[in-house]
Amino acid sequence: MTKRDYKADTLLAHLGRDPKAFHGAVNPPVYHASTILFDSLDAYEDRHRYLEKGKVVYGLLGTPTTFALEEAVARLEGGSGCIAVSSGLAAITGPILALVESGDHILVSDSVYQPTRKFCDHMLRRLGVETTYYDPLIGAGIAALMRPNTRLVFLESPGSLTFEVQDAPAIAAAAKAAGAAVLMDTTWPASLLCRPFELGVDISIQAGTKYIVGHSDAMLGLITTNEAFEQKVRLAVQELGQCAAPDDVYLALRGLRTLSVRLARHQETGLALARWLAARPEVERVLHPALPGDPGNDLWRRDFSGASGLFGVVLRAPCPRAAVAAMIEGMELFGLGSSWGGFESLMIAAYPERTRSATTWDAPGRTLRIHAGLEHPADLIADLEAGFERFNRAVRENA
Numbered sequence: 001m002t003k004r005d006y007k008a009d010t011l012l013a014h015l016g017r018d019p020k021a022f023h024g025a026v027n028p029p030v031y032h033a034s035t036i037l038f039d040s041l042d043a044y045e046d047r048h049r050y051l052e053k054g055k056v057v058y059g060l061l062g063t064p065t066t067f068a069l070e071e072a073v074a075r076l077e078g079g080s081g082c083i084a085v086s087s088g089l090a091a092i093t094g095p096i097l098a099l100v101e102s103g104d105h106i107l108v109s110d111s112v113y114q115p116t117r118k119f120c121d122h123m124l125r126r127l128g129v130e131t132t133y134y135d136p137l138i139g140a141g142i143a144a145l146m147r148p149n150t151r152l153v154f155l156e157s158p159g160s161l162t163f164e165v166q167d168a169p170a171i172a173a174a175a176k177a178a179g180a181a182v183l184m185d186t187t188w189p190a191s192l193l194c195r196p197f198e199l200g201v202d203i204s205i206q207a208g209t210k211y212i213v214g215h216s217d218a219m220l221g222l223i224t225t226n227e228a229f230e231q232k233v234r235l236a237v238q239e240l241g242q243c244a245a246p247d248d249v250y251l252a253l254r255g256l257r258t259l260s261v262r263l264a265r266h267q268e269t270g271l272a273l274a275r276w277l278a279a280r281p282e283v284e285r286v287l288h289p290a291l292p293g294d295p296g297n298d299l300w301r302r303d304f305s306g307a308s309g310l311f312g313v314v315l316r317a318p319c320p321r322a323a324v325a326a327m328i329e330g331m332e333l334f335g336l337g338s339s340w341g342g343f344e345s346l347m348i349a350a351y352p353e354r355t356r357s358a359t360t361w362d363a364p365g366r367t368l369r370i371h372a373g374l375e376h377p378a379d380l381i382a383d384l385e386a387g388f389e390r391f392n393r394a395v396r397e398n399a
Contacts, residue, residue: 008076008192009260015072016253021064030250031063060243069249070222072256073212076191077204079224083237084244084252088187088207089115091221093123095203095229096152098236099181102128104151107175109166110358111136111159113185117355133358137295139167146178155201156185157303158296161350161369162361163287163312165296168303172200181229187211190341191222192263193306202226203233210341211308214255214262217342218248262343262374266309269380270372276381277313282388284364287312309372310340312350319365323394324349327387328368333375334383345373345380 006014022029036057038044047057054067062070066084074082085091096119100106108120110133120131134145136159153175157166172182183203186196190211196204206212208220221244225233267290274288289300290307300307315324328336334347350369353361361367372380 011072011076012192012256012258012260015075016068016256018068028065028068028250028253030246031065032246033063034059060241061238062243063246065246065249065253066244069244069253069256072253073191073208073222074224077186077224078195078197079204079230080227081225081230081234083223083225083234084208084249085221085223085237085242086244087219088205088209088221089119090242091205091207091223092116092185093119094237094240094242095183095205095223095225095233096124096154097240098233099229100124100127100129100151103149104128105130105132105147105149106152106154107132107134107142107145107150107180108154109136109156109159110134110356111162111164111352112154112156113160114355116154116156116185135359136162136164136166138171140170140174142171143174143177146174146180150175150178150180152181152183154183154185158188158289158300160185160188160310161312161352161367163289163294163296163310165289165299165303167299168196168199168201176200187341188308188310189304189306190259190263190308192260193308194304196224197226199303202229207339207341208252209339211263211266212255212259213248213252213341214259215251215342216339216344218245218251220244220248220252263306263308265374266372267307269374269377270307270309270311270370272377273370273372273380273384274311277384280388282316282391284314284316287314287367308341311370311372313368313370314363315365315368317364318395318399320395320398321366322398323391324366324368326394327391330390331387332383333373333380334370334387340369340371342371343374345375346371 070082108131155166175182181202184196184201186204187206204224206222208222274286277283278286288311289296334345340346348369350367
């Protein structure tokens with residue numbers, strides 16, 4: 001495609017496609033390949049220039065299917081390049097390992113995805129890298145936590161359980177003044193709802209498993225970088241042996257074409273559920289940055305162009321476990337399971353108070369995380385209403 005400034009909907013329909021290169025096929029085909037054959041010894045021995053984007057030299061390092069997705073995501077996010085890997089967690093760990101060594105220090109949001117925290121607390125600690133967790137609402141105050149050996153700051157905005165929106169430009173400015181890289185988990189906005197590099201981010205990370213794939217049937221991570229970090233991260237990821245499976249990449253390319261229309265529906269339904277839940281007597285508060293009055297609403301309106309379907313709910317006391325179980329286990333439309341971003345609605349009980357270290361999570365009752373799928377909002381609300389009936393019945397029985 002040309003560099004014309006097309007709208008996102010148009011880009012989604014056309015990026016990563018070159019029918020002339022594939023005998024007129026509308027979609028890039030799936031390339032299953034490990035060995036790549038060369039015409040000459042010179043060409044084979046020169047293959048290690050594989051850091052050149054788009055050069056096919058070995059299956060691990062990418063095929064035309066992979067390159068099509070990477071090109072599309074990099075263009076959508078405004079980055080220099082994108083690297084597809086096997087999972088969202090691999091997209092987190094690869095760039096961190098690329099940038100740190102023993103004796104280094106990193107700063108990580110206290111609202112971070114729990115597997116990210118486990119990686120920092122276990123793997124990085126064993127490698128001699130120290131992690132300090134910071135209040136996600138710290139903003140420019142993060143400058144006080146910087147050390148001479150601080151190599152990176154890791155943001156997640158909004159937080160995946162508690163949905164705090166971080167002041168990314170202020171944090172990025174403080175980090176760069178101290179010589180630290182800025183990484184941000186951007187799974188919630190899914191390449192469309194914010195422009196991370198315009199906020200000062202150096203490396204944008206997301207689980208393509210979620211909204212880009214969109215159908216809960218493939219695992220994928222995506223690392224998009226600015227020019228300064230692209231080659232360093234790309235080489236580290238390759239040295240770790242990370243790549244994305246071709247069939248999963250193909251499913252992500254297919255999902256990408258409908259991303260904008262699906263996200264619009266997820267947003268619409270999510271907000272409808274959030275407003276309905278906010279009026280329920282069993283609910284203490286709803287955690288959704290797109291709701292007026294939410295603590296993160298001003299930053300969300302400044303830095304994001306829309307909302308996804310993932311948000312949280314804090315229940316009021318009394319809130320015995322038996323009541324929460326009765327509510328969740330009896331749902332007809334809300335599934336109980338990890339991940340999110342597919343066409344189906346999900347609900348889990350969350351426990352942010354178990355992992356916080358820089359801040360405390362004060363909630364009178366259990367926190368629920370809800371993903372609004374593509375079902376009709378009225379049906380989902382009816383399912384929630386029946387769930388609250390079970391919840392209230394169990395509260396009375398356990399009084």
